[in-house]
Every structure is written in C-alpha cells, then in structure tokens.
Amino acid sequence: MSTSYRATPATPDSRRGDLILFMAIAFVVSWASWFTAVGLGGSATSAPTAAPYLFGAFGPLIGALVIRVRRARRGEPAPEHAVPFRRKSLLWAPLMLVVASATVLSAALLAHAAGGPALSLDVAKDAVEDVGGPAAFLVGMVISGPLSEEPGWRGTAYPRMRASMGRFQVGLVLGVIWAVWHLPLFFIDGTVQNELGLATPSGVLFAVSTIPMAMLTAYAYERAGVLASIAVHFATNTTMVLLDVKEPVTQSLIIGIQGIVAVLLLATARPASKPAATALPTADGNPAPRADHTVRV
Numbered sequence: 001m002s003t004s005y006r007a008t009p010a011t012p013d014s015r016r017g018d019l020i021l022f023m024a025i026a027f028v029v030s031w032a033s034w035f036t037a038v039g040l041g042g043s044a045t046s047a048p049t050a051a052p053y054l055f056g057a058f059g060p061l062i063g064a065l066v067i068r069v070r071r072a073r074r075g076e077p078a079p080e081h082a083v084p085f086r087r088k089s090l091l092w093a094p095l096m097l098v099v100a101s102a103t104v105l106s107a108a109l110l111a112h113a114a115g116g117p118a119l120s121l122d123v124a125k126d127a128v129e130d131v132g133g134p135a136a137f138l139v140g141m142v143i144s145g146p147l148s149e150e151p152g153w154r155g156t157a158y159p160r161m162r163a164s165m166g167r168f169q170v171g172l173v174l175g176v177i178w179a180v181w182h183l184p185l186f187f188i189d190g191t192v193q194n195e196l197g198l199a200t201p202s203g204v205l206f207a208v209s210t211i212p213m214a215m216l217t218a219y220a221y222e223r224a225g226v227l228a229s230i231a232v233h234f235a236t237n238t239t240m241v242l243l244d245v246k247e248p249v250t251q252s253l254i255i256g257i258q259g260i261v262a263v264l265l266l267a268t269a270r271p272a273s274k275p276a277a278t279a280l281p282t283a284d285g286n287p288a289p290r291a292d293h294t295v296r297v
Contacts, residue, residue: 034160034184060152092224107253175211215262
C-alpha cells in the first residue's frame with residue numbers, strides 16, 4: 001500500500017511556538033553559561049572562565065539547530081521569508097562585507113576629522129598579535145559572533161517574525177532583543193562590553209548599535225541568506241576591533257551611518273520571494289506541493 005508524505009503547511013501557531021522556543025534556548029544557554037563565567041570570576045580569556053564564556057556565544061546557533069530538527073520532524077516547509085543558499089550568495093557576501101566595513105571605517109575617519117583619536121596600524125597589529133596571529137584572529141572573529149549567532153537571529157528568528165511584521169519593525173524588535181541578550185557580557189572581565197561599562201555612554205551606545213546592525217544584517221539576509229549576514233556581522237566586528245572603537249563620538253557616527261545605509265537598503269529592497277514549490281507523490285499518485293527544503297533553518 002502506498003502512503004502519502006505531503007508536507008504540512010506551517011501555521012501561525014507553529015511559527016510562534018518555534019520563535020518562543022528558539023528565544024528560550026538562546027537566552028537560557030547563553031545566560032546560564034555567561035553567569036557561570038561571572039560566578040567563576042577571572043578573565044574571559046583564561047581558564048576556567050573562558051570555557052563557559054565561549055560556550056555561551058553558541059546559544060542562538062543551538063536554538064537554530066533545535067528548531068530546524070523540530071520543523072523537519074513536523075514535515076513543514078521552510079518559513080515564507082527564509083532564504084535558501086544560492087550561488088549568488090558567494091557574490092553578495094563579499095559585497096556586504098565591504099559595505100559593513102566601510103560604515104565603520106568612514107565613521108572612524110569622520111570622528112578623527114572632528115578631533116577624535118587617529119587611526120593607528122599599531123593598534124590593529126596589537127589586536128591581532130594578542131590572540132596569536134592573523135589566522136587565530138580571523139578564526140576567532142568568524143566563530144565568536146557571526147557564525148555562532150547569525151543562523152539563529154537571522155536564519156531562524158527573522159523569517160518567523162517577518163511573517164507578521166514589516167522589515168523595520170523586525171529590525172527594531174530583534175535589535176532590542178539582541179541588545180538584552182548581550183547584557184551578561186558587561187559583567188565578565190576581559191570582554192569588550194566590560195571594557196565599555198554598562199552605565200556609561202559607550203555601554204549605552206553599544207546597546208543602541210544593535211538596532212541598525214539588526215537592520216543591516218537583515219538586508220544582507222534577505223539578499224543572500226545567512227552567509228551574507230555572517231559577512232556583515234564579521235566585517236563590522238572585525239573593523240571595530242582593529243580600529244579599537246570605544247569613543248562615544250565614533251560609536252555614535254557608526255550608529256548613524258549604519259542606520260542610514262540600512263534604512264536606504266531596506267526601503268529599496270524587493271520583498272523576499274516565497275520558497276519555490278516542488279512536487280511530492282501522494283497516495284493517489286497526484287503531485288503534492290512542497291516548499292524548497294534547501295533552506296537550512
């Protein structure tokens with residue numbers, strides 16, 4: 001006897017349930033790890049604090065993997081606004097990397113022209129040497145932040161939130177959630193957030209900066225998927241570390257420039273296309289629609 005294996009369409013309840021579960025996993029895994037690091041004391045770059053500190057960054061990725069498995073077991077197609085991996089991603093990712101890095105570099109140059117700190121190659125060299133050289137630096141910058149977060153925030157949360165919100169609304173809401181998720185890092189010695197300080201202008205600006213970043217990575221995601229959003233995240237973080245961006249004036253300019261660029265890009269972007277349909281056989285031999293399962297989350 002032949003049996004049908006028609007894909008089950010996603011419902012608002014299942015999308016909402018996935019989103020809530022993802023947020024719960026992301027926050028529980030990350031905050032439990034980071035507050036363990038706080039309790040252990042010491043620096044984030046030395047044992048035993050380093051282990052829970054590093055593991056905490058993977059909360060969003062773990063949440064994304066859980067939701068991906070859960071969706072597959074239900075036989076549901078990918079969310080409407082999920083972006084499958086395509087070859088054009090290999091072209092868009094480097095382009096978005098340049099755009100994101102340029103927003104930070106231009107802000108640093110403007111800040112210097114206004115009397116702020118000068119750009120220094122020595123600072124960049126020290127940042128690279130402190131972690132063991134160029135290879136270790138690049139690997140660390142890719143894994144810590146871009147790779148550990150983007151499959152979750154953009155690849156999982158974003159398309160489910162877009163089902164009921166506009167681009168700018170998702171950027172605002174997800175940006176605020178992203179800022180709150182980072183809060184424990186302010187209490188771990190050796191982190192960038194701890195150096196900035198929570199109750200300082202720099203700390204507040206760091207929190208605010210997650211909103212334009214959420215919008216810029218969202219644009220990259222809608223254009224070419226998670227790979228492009230990883231490129232934006234990586235370029236922004238890396239350029240800020242190499243330029244040692246900590247001054248409130250420079251931070252403010254980065255927020256302003258990224259905000260303008262993100263708004264212009266999102267305002268002119270075409271809506272994300274729906275997943276392509278394919279056919280699956282059913283019990284009566286007729287084809288049944290199925291969404292493109294090349295989407296990863």
